[in-house]
Amino acid sequence: MGTARADRMMEEIRMLAEISATPREEGITRISWTEEYARGSDYVKRRMQEAGLDVREDRAGNLAGCLHGSDPAGSILSGSHIDTVICSGAYDGIQGVVCALEAARLLQENGISLKNHYKVLAMAEEEGTRTGCVLTGSTSIRRELAGEELPDITGKDGTPLRDILRQYRGFQEVHVKEGSLLKQEPMIFVEVHDEQGPMLEQEGIDIGIVEHIRGIRNFDVILTGQSGHPGTVPMSARRDCSLAAYEICLKASRYVLEHYDREATITFGKMLIRPGSSNSIPGEAEFSVDIRFGDKEAGLQIAEKVRGLAQEAAQALGLQVAFREHMSKDVVPMSKSVQAIVEGVCRRQGFTFRRMDSGAGHDAMNFAAFCPAAMIFSPCAGGISHNVREYVSEESLAKAADVLYETIIELDKEIGK
Numbered sequence: 256m257g258t259a260r261a262d263r264m265m266e267e268i269r270m271l272a273e274i275s276a277t278p279r280e281e282g283i284t285r286i287s288w289t290e291e292y293a294r295g296s297d298y299v300k301r302r303m304q305e306a307g308l309d310v311r312e313d314r315a316g317n318l319a320g321c322l323h324g325s326d327p328a329g330s331i332l333s334g335s336h337i338d339t340v341i342c343s344g345a346y347d348g349i350q351g352v353v354c355a356l357e358a359a360r361l362l363q364e365n366g367i368s369l370k371n372h373y374k375v376l377a378m379a380e381e382e383g384t385r386t387g388c389v390l391t392g393s394t395s396i397r398r399e400l401a402g403e404e405l406p407d408i409t410g411k412d413g414t415p416l417r418d419i420l421r422q423y424r425g426f427q428e429v430h431v432k433e434g435s436l437l438k439q440e441p442m443i444f445v446e447v448h449d450e451q452g453p454m455l456e457q458e459g460i461d462i463g464i465v466e467h468i469r470g471i472r473n474f475d476v477i478l479t480g481q482s483g484h485p486g487t488v489p490m491s492a493r494r495d496c497s498l499a500a501y502e503i504c505l506k507a508s509r510y511v512l513e514h515y516d517r518e519a520t521i522t523f524g525k526m527l528i529r530p531g532s533s534n535s536i537p538g539e540a541e542f543s544v545d546i547r548f549g550d551k552e553a554g555l556q557i558a559e560k561v562r563g564l565a566q567e568a569a570q571a572l573g574l575q576v577a578f579r580e581h582m583s584k585d586v587v588p589m590s591k592s593v594q595a596i597v598e599g600v601c602r603r604q605g606f607t608f609r610r611m612d613s614g615a616g617h618d619a620m621n622f623a624a625f626c627p628a629a630m631i632f633s634p635c636a637g638g639i640s641h642n643v644r645e646y647v648s649e650e651s652l653a654k655a656a657d658v659l660y661e662t663i664i665e666l667d668k669e670i671g672k
């Protein structure tokens with residue numbers, strides 16, 4: 256066993272949590288390419304250098320600390336993001352970076368010399384807080400590898416990404432080699448992250464092995480009927496859109512609970528009722544539908560069900576119904592062979608584990624586009640994330656780092672064999 260030291264990782268998590276634009280008690284705000292982000296990145300660079308890694312930074316402000324292999328045929332990659340949402344917890348993303356760093360330290364302390372390179376990654380703008388585009392740092396890595404330009408996006412204030420990055424370079428104190436972090440070669444990516452949900456903790460399980468990062472489908476349902484006086488129009492003569500909206504949401508929600516409880520979710524996060532007066536029958540209703548699914552068929556079925564329920568409800572009440580599509584992203588499967596290796600490591604170390612899906616998007620999705628990618632989940636207290644109360648215990652941190660460490664040693668045998 257690697258015997259990871261939680262005290263070192265906790266210290267790094269604590270130090271990074273101090274670097275925030277909001278007061279510590281409200282949560283951590285380290286938005287990509289801001290002064291706080293630069294200070295956080297500088298701290299990670301120093302920790303990488305102290306761990307004996309050769310550090311590089313790319314055009315998007317992503318970092319890679321490389322432990323050079325003795326006879327490399329490729330690279331093993333591990334890491335996550337160091338940007339946050341507004342008033343985030345201390346572990347989201349950061350845990351994946353400190354576990355990857357800890358694995359680098361363990362390899363050296365235990366005298367393990369890898370044949371392949373091992374690269375610790377700390378990436379920008381996964382949360383999309385600055386630009387509204389999630390996974391921007393890892394998207395830039397993927398695009399650079401394919402010889403493509405930076406994503407053509409702007410900050411929420413309209414500043415082009417290129418200008419944001421130019422300004423960002425001025426913030427940093429610790430300058431390292433600039434250039435691409437990766438090159439065309441065999442690679443395997445493993446990301447450690449907290450679950451951001453309650454299942455592992457509820458079931459008392461040490462490690463989650465991710466099978467799929469769930470697909471997502473977002474659309475709006477728009478219902479149009481007839482507004483009117485709430486005291487004069489009899490119930491049987493109404494074309495009340497709110498009633499149809501509630502019925503669709505309730506029925507669809509029960510359908511997903513009954514048929515796909517552990518495989519998919521449906522959320523109606525936003526609802527507008529018009530004219531929005533207590534003294535009017537609602538003549539219009541519009542609500543958002545967010546479906547996440549680990550199986551493409553399930554995603555299609557649920558979306559069809561919602562459409563069917565909407566048509567049915569509209570017909571019953573004489574309403575018009577329309578749909579506005581927003582986003583549709585496929586399921587991203589994680590590498591089966593890497594999952595099997597992680598499972599073998601858990602068994603040998605005597606850790607309990609379960610296979611599961613990730614309902615949240617992660618940088619691993621971008622890596623899955625060009626190499627085998629996998630994710631290792633840790634339980635987090637109460638399943639709470641994107642919240643100052645997010646917490647991963649020292650024991651869970653150490654277990655995740657130990658599993659990652661042994662997985663890296665196993666993966667070293669896979670590359671170039």
Ligand SMILES: [Zn+2]
Nearest residue numbers: 336347348381
């Ligand atoms: Zn994250």
